[in-house]
Each structure stands twice: as structure tokens, then as C-alpha cells.
Amino acid sequence: MKRAPAGRWLVLTAVVLATAVLWLALGIREGLEAEIRSLVNRIGANLFYVHANEGFGNGDLTRLANLAEIAAVAGEGGYSTAYIPGQTYNLTYLKVSPDYLKVFQLPLASGRSFTPDDEDVVILGWKVKEVVFGNINPVGRLLDGKEIIGVLAPIPDDDEIRRRLNDWVLVPAGSDEKLYWTLLVRIGGAAKHARQAIMHAFPRVTITPISKRYSMYFATERTLNSLLVMSSLGMFIIAGAMVAGLLLLSVIDRSWEIGVRRTVGATAPDIMRLFVAEGLFLVGAGGIIGSGLGQAMFFLFSRLGSSPRLGEPHAVVFPLVFIVGLIASVYPSWQAARMNPAYALSLRTLEARSRSGIGGGRFIAMFVVAIASGGLFLLISLVAGSQQFLGSLWGPIDERTLLVQSPRQSILAPPELSVNDLRLLRTLPGVEVVAVCGSRSIRINGINSPAITVKGVANGWANLKLLNVEQGRDLSEQEIGKGKPVALLAASFAQNMFGGQNPIGQTLSIKDAPYKVVGVFNDRMSMWVLGAQVIIPYKCLEGLWFSHSFFVHTAPEAQPDKLRTAIVDLFQDIYPNTAKVEVITPAAQVTEWRRFLVAAASRLSILVGLGLLLGAIGVFNLVSFLLLLRTRELGIRRVAGATKYRIVTLGVMEALKITVPAGFIGLGLSIAGTGPMQRFLNQPSSIPLEWAWIIIVAVICIGVVAGGWPAWRTSQLSPAKAIRRGNQ
Amino acid sequence: MIELQGIYKTYIKGQLKVPALRGVDLNVTKQEFLIIQGPSGSGKSTLLNLIGLLDEPTRGELHLFGESVQELSDRERSRLRGRSIGFVFQSYNLIAHLKAWENVAVPLYYAGLNRKDRYQRAVAALTRVGLSKRIRHLPAELSGGEEQRVAIARALVINPKLVLADEPTGNLDSKSSRSMMEEFARLNREGVTLIVATHDPFVASFAKRLLVLQDGVIVAANQ
Ligand SMILES: Nc1ncnc2c1ncn2[C@@H]1O[C@H](COP(=O)(O)OP(=O)(O)OP(=O)(O)O)[C@@H](O)[C@H]1O
């Protein structure tokens, strides 16, 4: 009898699911990349950023522009924010070379661009014009003593790189020695040659294509997409392996038929074609249905509004489906084709066929379970590693800790917070502890770097336990109170400053006074929020602080949201016509990240769960087939007195022989893979071996179910039936 | 037409070597009706498998239809099997999920005939063995004798030069056996060369030439 080898439909389903998931993952990825491409195309893909630590002068600019491969060059200097006394706005100036607008493709709303002779003229960003002049066309007027020659057209918000120019004022760079931090380069010919030419002329620069600059803004999304694509590729490989496994079983199942066909003249390629066709059919049909399913899910998602960007993954999926189908069919088909016809003819009964062994099938079932359980452990590592990472970002704070500061960049002049505001803050109901801090940029003596930001903290700081002090200790209340010369350093800064040496106990010279380093804090995220590399007692530089901010600890009964609004309103009252203060909740940011992690992990866990299900199907297929081949033997054993329970045990043992080693292999593979994955995600490396038991439990469960179920069905056959069926 | 020189066949099973044929020399000319007799395990099936190109000898020379078989590619061997040699087995070896006519037509498929021609020739072959009323039956719906006749039809449908039969009557009663052997004798008269392996003395009585095999060597032969 020709049986559809157990589980053909299950395997087809596996291919369908794997393709659908791959289709979705690639589609989402392709959608994002297309969006980045469209951003890049707006500005032109032939734009490169060339950056040097020591900056560039006008001579460098000319030298670069004269290279054959370079079409045009513009320079971008540093920006500086000017507080204009008596005005409600702030002006941030950016020094640029005359060609800047042309090279950066910035259209003007009115007026003209720079010429090389321009001095004391400005071009306004759109928002600057709106804030300062409203609806009046300002071209020809003066701003801060400089003539306005043009206004940039508004830059859309999705243009992450250029949109800041809306808030800025462009001024022509003068003729100093080093003017520009960054050069914008339009290349003429091939990117590779242009790069080589630039590197040749300026060996110490870094060159970044504009596409890479835009990609960085989508780094998190891209990383998540890569994870999704990688795991769905894993799923697809599993599905391919299952097809190969099914075909191997099918070859054994039909070995005698192969013998008959060979006897009447079928060539080896004829036989091979038989199985390749079956494999391609399974993968092809599964691939087409799966792609359709994936596309349908796209539509559903876009209807629900959760995924606005959809790419077109068929260019990748269809060839992949074909290749995987081919690869999955080749080995089994080759096995079938090279079978000796006389031998194949001798495999007339199921029992005879059980002699020929199912080595390949066992290996594939193992492979599938190993990949799936490895994926499970990788997921556990990802979650555990991320938890550890998030836990390391801040000290033991919760959402009751707020940070109140002037917005760092705004067209509206920021409120100039001062120590006196401390008292006012304390009067707000719900505020428990307030610590003031001042910050300013200082060149640290003895290191060759631009000025860094130092923050002075006053009493109350130590009680907040805001930072995660990784090494040494935090500043104590006593040191803060007395203004002792001690310092707490950001880890990245300490690394720059002291290299591999232990920074604790070293001294640091600030404003010619020595400070002793007592601790190092993790600044992977706090750097971004806190914006300071060195923390010292406030008293040390009293009177020298440039700007102030406050750490607020709210009472348990207070509602943080209400308090935030109250704080913003308070400062609007004290400083009318200024930008609103920023109230940041560090812990809320961690919570947001955690939410993102949970979303990502749950999506990946669906994939891993599917992978494990596929593994179970693979084992189920294999054990069913093994038992089918051994039906007669089992019947004879029953006649000889074996209980049903013994038969079930036999099936479970067969399955465990596959799943348990596979679990260990998967564990080994994923432990090897954890390091690269965590590096890829920029996480500290950690392997949560204490969770390894989950893998073992999972593979044992798979073994018990996938082996016990078919064995139970076999055990229900009457011994007489079993013997007859085995003789088929 | 068939020439065997110093044919050895040894089955290797792990450490164990089972010599099935140990130096067989044999010449079969066109239109012979050769019966191979011998006790169980003497190597009859092995010899037929080698002649039918289902297996390869460990050592020795085998010429079939004037060609040295060792030099043939798999494709050429398959072509010879499919177009010149018909097989009949003790266990019929019909494909269970194919109807009678489809079973008969399988060799024609590999010979590259279209479906219509395959059907016509398969029906003709089935009619010849007296099964014109069983064309659409599955093997499970046929008696043992009918199944064997389908198997014969499959061997004949290609108009073979050579028919190899291994215990063709092993599962048949004496009446079916007789009609089958009569069919074989008629074939032989039409010019087909026949080699039949058996231990049934009744079958042996149809032989033009008889060969006795024992422990892998030919121990007796008569014309
Ligand atoms: N695939 C095989 N592997 C190992 N030994 C084999 C194999 N096929 C046959 N033999 C051995 O080769 C010898 C010859 O077997 P063969 O089948 O040719 O005998 P036979 O004459 O056809 O016997 P019977 O009349 O019982 O069918 C026997 O000893 C047998 O055990």
C-alpha cells in the first residue's frame, strides 16, 4: 500500500508557517530599508560625511574639492548657542562653507545662498524665522547685528539628519586655521574610488556614507528586524530539514517500489526526479501558500495600523524557497537513486525495510530539535541579558525620581534655573527630596580632548541613589556637604582617561585643583540623560556653575504625572516667555525599553514556540515511521506477553534518544552563539546557565509527547492485526 | 546471447562474507528455454539478478546481447532492462496503488511512450494473458494467479528478447502453474529467450535445457 508517510500534511503546514513568517519578517525589514532609501534619495546617495578629530581648514577643503573623484565639498563647523540679553529667543549658529546649501541640497524659501565674500550675514532656519519674525519676510533685515540674506525652506520632521537646521542659523565660516569638524562630500564616480582617493589624501579621516547616517536613527528597529529575519530564516531551515526528513522516510517507505521501477527500466535520474518533484512540490506549494498567508497578514497589520511600511520580499523569498526545496530533496533523492535494485526489491515487507535503517531521518529530527531548543536558549539569554543590561543603567530608582533641567536646545531662550529655585520646588506638594546640581564644560588638565561636562551635586544627592556605581562608591553626603575634592566618573570617561588602570584612587585635575576618584558609574544610558562625565560636590566650584538642574524625589502618595505638570507650570510662572523645563523620569525610560524588550521577546518566542512545535512534529513523524516498520515485531512481542505500557515506553525511549542529545547539542550551539548575539546587540555578555534546565525539560516533554502518542496508537492495535499489517 | 565467465558474487554483511556464486560459467543462446534448479540458498536468485542487471557481480565477465555489461552506464543498463528484459517474480511485485493496466504500463512510461499508447499496449498485453476483464482492478482486488498474470503481462508488454522468472509458480496452484508454463512455452516458440529459476519439478519438465546450481556453482547440466 502506498501510505502518505506520516505527517506529509504536517510538514506542508510547517513549510507554510515558516514561509509566512519569513515573508513577514523580510517584508517588514524591506519596508524599513525602503523608507531609509527614500530618505537618502531625497538628499542624494552620493553624499559622504568626512570627519577628522583635528578638524579641517579651508585649504583641506580646496584640496579635497580638487580630487578627480569629488564633485563638490562643503564644510560644517561647530555650533554655538548665543543667549541674547533681553530676548525671548536663543540663537544657535552653525558655521558653514559657502557651498553648504548646494552640497546639502537645502532649498531656500526666500533670499539667496552664501557667496565666498559674505561676512556678517546669516541664513535662518524656518522655525527661527517663525519665532523671531512671524509671518514677515526677514530678508534684508538684521538679526543680532547680522544681515539676513535668506531663509531655508522648512525641512520635514522625518528627515532626522537635516531637520535640526530648522532651529538653527547658518553663518559663513571665517578664515581660521581649523574651521570645520565635518566635510560634506559629493562624489562624482564610483564610491569605492572616491573613498580611496580621500583616504589617500587624508589618511586619518573617517568616511561615512549618508545612507549609514540615516540608518543609525533606525538602529533599534533594524536590530529587531535582523533578529526577526534571522529567527525566521532558522524556522525556514527547520522546515526545509523537515521536508528532507520526510523524503528520507518516504524513500525507505517506497524502497521496494523503487526496486520494481528500476527492474522495469527506470534510470537512477528517473528515480531521483520522483523524489525531487515531491520535495519541490512540498516546499513550492508550502511556499506559495505561506507567501499568500504572509501577504494577507500584512494587509491585516496595515489595516490595524500597526505596520505602515510593507516591503516586497518575493525577490528573496521565492528563490530561497526554490533553493531550500532543491537542497532538501537532493540528499534523499540521491539515496533513492543509488539504491541497488536487487536490494531494493528485497525490501518487500515493512519489516524488511526496517533493516535498511533510518540514519538520515534520525539525524534530521535531531537537527530540527537542536535548532529549536538552541533558539529557545538564545531567547532566554536575550531576555536575561537585556534584563541585566537594563538593571545596570540606573541605580535602584523608581518612577518617583525626576530630573528637572533646562532644555539643552531650543529656539526659545531656556529658563536660567538657579539655586534659589530649589526653595520654590520644595514648596510643591508631593516633593520629598530635592538635590540641586550645577554643570559646566571644563577642559580637564592633562587630557587632550575637548571640554567635558562636570556636574556639581549638592546635599540630597547621595540619598537619591540615582546612578549605578559599578566600581568604588558614590559621593557621600558628608563629602558633598563639606565640598571635599572627590569625583565620580562615567565608566566610558574613566576608560578614556586611565585606560586599563584602576581609576579608583587616581587623581584628576579640574581648574588646577586635584580631585580624588572615588567611584565609577555605568553611563551607557545615563550619559545620554545626565549629560555629564564627572560628578563632584557642588561646593567645590560654587559660583562657577553655568547651568542648574534639580533631582526631585516625589512622595509615595504623589502622582508623578501631576507633579511633572506642576513643576513645568511653576517654572513657566517664574520665567515667562522661556522654553519649558524638561522633566525626565529616568526609570520611565527603562520601563519603556523593558516594554520594547517584552514586545520583541514575545514576538521571538512565538517563533521559538513554532520551532519547537516543528521539532515535535519531526520527532513524531520519525517515531511513527519507526513503529510502522516495526509493527510486526511489536505484534509478536504483544503475543509473547508485552503490555501496552511497554510499547508506549518503547516509543517514548526512541523519541528521547533523539530529543535529549538534540537538546544538549542545541544548548551547546546556543551557548556558542550567545556571545556573538550579545555583541551584535551591544549587550554585556552573560550566559544564563541557571536556565539551562528549561531546555532539558522542553526536550523531554517533546520526547514524551511526540514518542508516546504514536506508540500509544500502535499499542491499541490488536496483536493479530499488527502482525498482518507488518507483513504488507 | 548471454555469456557468463567466472562469475563470483559475495554478499558482505559486516564482517561476514556470504559467497552466493563461486565461479559460474554459462552460455545462453537465442531462443533457449533454460531452467535453473537447485536447493534453497544455492544462488539461483542471485544469478538471475546479475543476468537481469539488477545487481553487479563481485568478479567475472558478463556479456548480454553482445555487450560487456561492466562497461555500461546506469542509463544504458536501465534502458536494457526496460526495453529488452522482462521479469516475473514469485511475489509478483505489483505496485499496490496502481491499477492492473497501470502496473503493466510502467515499463512503457520509462521507455517514453505517451499515455494513450501505454494504455493500448497494456490492454493488449492483459488481453493476451486473459485478463481483459480486470484492466482497472487494483492488485489487492485480484487473486494470486491473476496477479501473477498481470506480472507476466508487464514482462511481455515491451516485447522482450529475454524473460527472467524467479520461482514464478511459487505461490500458484497446479492449474495456474500449468497455464503459466504453457504461456512461457508459447513465448519461447515466438522467439523469446527464457530463464526460469525454480525447485518445482513440474516446471522443470518444460525445460529445453536444465542446469543445477549448488552452493554457488553449476553442478550439473543437460540439454
Ligand atoms: N542481500 C543479501 N545479503 C546477504 N546474503 C544474501 C543476500 N541475498 C542472498 N544472500 C545469500 O546468498 C545465498 C544465495 O541466495 P539466493 O537468494 O541467490 O538463493 P536461492 O537459490 O534463490 O534460494 P531460494 O531457492 O531459497 O530462493 C544465500 O546463502 C543467501 O543467504
Ligand SMILES: [Mg+2]
Ligand atoms: Mg530465490
